[in-house]
Amino acid sequence: MRHLGLALLLASACTGSISSGSGGGGGDDTPPPPSNKVAVTVADGATPQANVRVLFQAADGSVVTAMTDATGIASTDMPAGGNVTVIRTYPVAVPPAVQKYPEVLTYVGVKPGDELHLGHEIDDTSDASAINVKVSFICPIGSAASAPLGTLIKMWLARTLSPCLNWSGFLA
Numbered sequence: 001m002r003h004l005g006l007a008l009l010l011a012s013a014c015t016g017s018i019s020s021g022s023g024g025g026g027g028d029d030t031p032p033p034p035s036n037k038v039a040v041t042v043a044d045g046a047t048p049q050a051n052v053r054v055l056f057q058a059a060d061g062s063v064v065t066a067m068t069d070a071t072g073i074a075s076t077d078m079p080a081g082g083n084v085t086v087i088r089t090y091p092v093a094v095p096p097a098v099q100k101y102p103e104v105l106t107y108v109g110v111k112p113g114d115e116l117h118l119g120h121e122i123d124d125t126s127d128a129s130a131i132n133v134k135v136s137f138i139c140p141i142g143s144a145a146s147a148p149l150g151t152l153i154k155m156w157l158a159r160t161l162s163p164c165l166n167w168s169g170f171l172a
Contacts, residue, residue, distance in 0.1 A: 048072025
């Protein structure tokens, strides 16, 4: 009886047609129409760059101005293709950082469906930030310690020179 239930379940799951030609019961086999969109993605390293100005000039001469969004993407419909210009500006650098100058990049002869990707290999426009590392460990003699990395280095040196005897002078 159990086998009959399984056979009925499988038979009911296999109704319909999965053919890809004419002659039977399925969905539409025509592919979707090609996209008329042209998209530009601006990213430095893995960091998307928002608010970069992009000019889309269609083949008929009309111009659409856009800004990249939070994901670094700007797009518009260009059914006949055209040109795309990306204008990147940078904030004034604070010494010792090196000033970056504006960049104007133009792509000529883009076609509907094109996806343009541009940017620098790494994101060097973000401020560096401090990284605090805290490491916990157990001394072989049995005393536990948890301290910032600089203190742990001092502890390791003390342990190497005199195994876990008196760390109080190094923790001060």
